Amino acid sequence: xxxxxxxxxxxxxxxxxxxxxxxxxxxxxxxxxxxxxxxxxxxxxxxxxxxxxxxxxxxxxxxxxxxxxxxxxxxxxxxxxxxxxxxxxxxxxxxxxxxxxxxxxxxxxxxxxxxxxxxxxxxxxxxxxxxxxxxxxxxxxxxxxxxxxxxxxxxxxxxxxxxxxxxxxxxxxxxxxxxxxxxxxxxxxxxxxxxxxxxxxxxxxxxxxxxxxxxxxxxxxxxxxxxxxxxxxxxxxxxxxxxxxxxxxxxxxxxxxxxxxxxxxxxxxxxxxxxxxxxxxxxxxxxx
Amino acid sequence: xxxxxxxxxxxxxxxxxxxxxxxxxxxxxxxxxxxxxxxxxxxxxxxxxxxxxxxxxxxxxxxxxxxxxxxxxxxxxxxxxxxxxxxxxxxxxxxxxxxxxxxxxxxxxxxxxxxxxxxxxxxxxxxxxxxxxxxxxxxxxxxxxxxxxxxxxxxxxxxxxxxxxxxxxxxxxxxxxxxxxxxxxxxxxxxxxxxxxxxxxxxxxxxxxxxxxxxxxxxxxxxxxxxxxxxxxxxxxxxxxxxxxxxxxxxxxxxxxxxxxxxxxxxxxxxxxxxxxxxxxxxxxxxx
Numbered sequence: 001x002x003x004x005x006x007x008x009x010x011x012x013x014x015x016x017x018x019x020x021x022x023x024x025x026x027x028x029x030x031x032x033x034x035x036x037x038x039x040x041x042x043x044x045x046x047x048x049x050x051x052x053x054x055x056x057x058x059x060x061x062x063x064x065x066x067x068x069x070x071x072x073x074x075x076x077x078x079x080x081x082x083x084x085x086x087x088x089x090x091x092x093x094x095x096x097x098x099x100x101x102x103x104x105x106x107x108x109x110x111x112x113x114x115x116x117x118x119x120x121x122x123x124x125x126x127x128x129x130x131x132x133x134x135x136x137x138x139x140x141x142x143x144x145x146x147x148x149x150x151x152x153x154x155x156x157x158x159x160x161x162x163x164x165x166x167x168x169x170x171x172x173x174x175x176x177x178x179x180x181x182x183x184x185x186x187x188x189x190x191x192x193x194x195x196x197x198x199x200x201x202x203x204x205x206x207x208x209x210x211x212x213x214x215x216x217x218x219x220x221x222x223x224x225x226x227x228x229x230x231x232x233x234x235x236x237x238x239x240x241x242x243x244x245x246x247x248x249x250x251x252x253x254x255x256x257x258x259x260x261x262x263x264x265x266x267x268x269x270x271x272x273x274x275x276x277x278x279x280x281x282x283x284x285x286x287x288x
Numbered sequence: 289x290x291x292x293x294x295x296x297x298x299x300x301x302x303x304x305x306x307x308x309x310x311x312x313x314x315x316x317x318x319x320x321x322x323x324x325x326x327x328x329x330x331x332x333x334x335x336x337x338x339x340x341x342x343x344x345x346x347x348x349x350x351x352x353x354x355x356x357x358x359x360x361x362x363x364x365x366x367x368x369x370x371x372x373x374x375x376x377x378x379x380x381x382x383x384x385x386x387x388x389x390x391x392x393x394x395x396x397x398x399x400x401x402x403x404x405x406x407x408x409x410x411x412x413x414x415x416x417x418x419x420x421x422x423x424x425x426x427x428x429x430x431x432x433x434x435x436x437x438x439x440x441x442x443x444x445x446x447x448x449x450x451x452x453x454x455x456x457x458x459x460x461x462x463x464x465x466x467x468x469x470x471x472x473x474x475x476x477x478x479x480x481x482x483x484x485x486x487x488x489x490x491x492x493x494x495x496x497x498x499x500x501x502x503x504x505x506x507x508x509x510x511x512x513x514x515x516x517x518x519x520x521x522x523x524x525x526x527x528x529x530x531x532x533x534x535x536x537x538x539x540x541x542x543x544x545x546x547x548x549x550x551x552x553x554x555x556x557x558x559x560x561x562x563x564x565x566x567x568x569x570x571x572x573x574x575x576x
Contacts (some may be wrong), residue, residue, distance in 0.1 A: 041372075064349065
């Protein structure tokens with residue numbers, strides 16, 4: 001057989017696997033798994049994936065699970081570097097919000113915590129501020145994307161890495177819940193806090209995601225960003241990230257989350273002994 | 289927006305993720321990951337996979353890794369029930385062996401062991417034979433698929449579950465390496481051993497694969513089978529399974545490995561106090 005000859009595979013195999021799904025299966029699950037089977041089988045056949053290569057891929061999947069725990073989601077990171085979380089974020093956002101004035105979303109990432117404490121208006125989230133950090137005052141208004149009306153009692157959940165590139169749950173030298181907090185908007189829809197200007201950092205390189213980045217000759221860096229999750233009664237919640245417009249890696253974010261409409265400007269702040277910089281970021285939520 | 293309106297996604301996103309792969313990447317890896325990115329992105333968009341659904345899928349992947357260890361490969365089982373191992377087996381076999389007289393292959397499965405002991409011609413692999421087991425004498429000849437000539441010194445690695453559906457590494461009541469062994473063909477290319485007639489069993493249901501089978505309303509059973517891995521110098525190795533032609537589940541194997549040309553017949557055996565049944569299985573290997 002000539003080396004370029006196309007091998008013929010059993011055309012009925014994929015249909016047989018799909019046909020095994022029971023009739024009473026949840027319709028959405030059936031739809032998802034049917035599509036997963038079809039696309040994954042097409043992938044295997046298109047690339048003639050042999051068993052050695054398949055087993056190598058499986059090793060990465062099992063390795064990701066073995067490294068995952070309550071504080072770390074390596075499976076998420078492994079799919080992040082293939083753009084999958086960012087893609088599902090785009091899909092979710094575009095299907096939920098037909099209104100183009102709504103703040104863009106961005107991926108949750110693996111470092112959000114469910115038990116983040118609420119903090120008072122205008123207080124800080126930085127309790128172990130390192131010497132190389134630039135403290136910034138961050139503020140803005142949460143509005144209704146349709147009417148422009150401010151939304152009181154919205155919650156703004158914020159988290160960021162320290163200047164060493166580590167979130168507090170990755171770093172024994174940061175106290176619990178450092179650089180994270182939930183703020184509530186006042187009667188004018190305003191939120192405000194002190195944070196640190198974010199810095200670029202590499203995603204963890206001690207697992208399968210780091211190994212794959214290395215094999216693909218890709219750098220592991222993320223542009224400097226702050227995570228936000230904003231919720232208000234009667235509105236669609238939004239998960240997003242804002243990026244320092246002067247940061248490196250905006251064009252080649254290792255997890256493909258950076259977007260042009262999520263850039264913010266850190267500018268000098270006058271007359272505040274607590275912070276030399278400030279940054280304004282306003283948020284528009286879509287009514288439910 | 290009408291519920292049937294098709295949402296438009298960023299057409300350049302997938303190309304941007306693929307473009308991040310470095311030029312010096314191993315060409316085969318680059319080809320595989322490029323195809324993986326394209327097909328997985330198509331899957332997400334075709335099905336409008338939202339972030340909640342994505343996170344649920346990720347939970348299954350991480351869960352599979354967390355359950356995997358030296359004795360168990362749950363990631364493999366999870367992909368087995370989607371037909372993926374069987375498909376990569378078909379791909380590998382058809383690309384390696386253009387000769388249709390070669391013995392068909394079947395998946396390795398998660399229970400093969402690297403450190404299986406060698407055993408003498410005609411001895412048994414059953415050391416804890418349960419009361420409900422039917423002992424069988426299994427024998428055959430390993431031949432060159434092209435010339436039909438017997439192959440001496442080929443190794444036939446055999447493993448099977450006990451009648452309780454468990455392989456020895458899953459079962460504290462079976463001794464180490466029970467129901468497995470490596471046999472070497474004699475000068476006439478013959479191998480022979482005593483085993484037990486295999487019985488159908490369910491794949492493990494305590495992990496994500498079992499949970500997914502349940503959600504898809506599928507049964508977890510495999511048809512009765514014996515695993516074989518056959519190797520000889522100068523020939524392509526073959527991994528396969530033989531199926532009792534009278535077993536249940538030949539048409540709906542939960543891991544899609546059963547094939548018509550791998551059926552064997554367990555027939556009465558005369559004049560042997562050790563076994564009431566026998567089964568002949570001849571193997572043809574492709575020259576390298």
